Amino acid sequence: MIITKTEKYTLLKPDENSIDLFFESFKTKYSKFEGEHLILDFSEKINTKLKDLLLFLELSSQHRENGTSFVLICKGIDIDEIPEEINVVPTITEAVDILEMDAIERDLGF
Template identity: 65%
Template sequence: MHITKNKQFTQIKPEQDSVKDFFTDFMNRYSEFKNEHLLLDFSEKINTKIQDLFLFLDISTTHKENGTSFVIICQGIDIDDIPDEINVTPTFTEAVDILEMDAIERDLGF
């Protein structure tokens, strides 16, 4: 996994061949970035399926409860098929926009 950190968020890109392998590695290292705003970038990953993204449902919910953002960047996924608890966007720019909207909602007390 390739990790890039800046002041606003941590971007993580998988280097594994499967989302399930990435998920295992991600969970083993989760304590390193559990309190950070996370962008999981699957934009270069081919054949990511909706079922693969469901692996991250609990983490997404936990992040929101802890006041941090969790966004998955993934192209070719019908957003209407994804539960509201998981933020999925097709581009990096939209993912950053989600982070900004989450910050505004937290500031307003939502």
């Protein structure tokens, strides 16, 4: 797992061969990221499927309940098939936009 921390968020990129292996690694290290806004970047992974992203659904919901953002970057996924409880966008720019929109919603009490 490649970890890049910025002032606003933590970016995680898998260096594992599969999303399943990355998910297992991420789950074991998840407690280190509590309280941080997370972006998981799968944009360089080819053939990422919706079922792979849904592995993160529960953690995404838990993370958001704690008042922090959780965004996945993945290209080639039909946005209409993705549950509303998980944020999936195709680029890092859109992921940062989601973080900003989440911050505004939290400030407004949503």
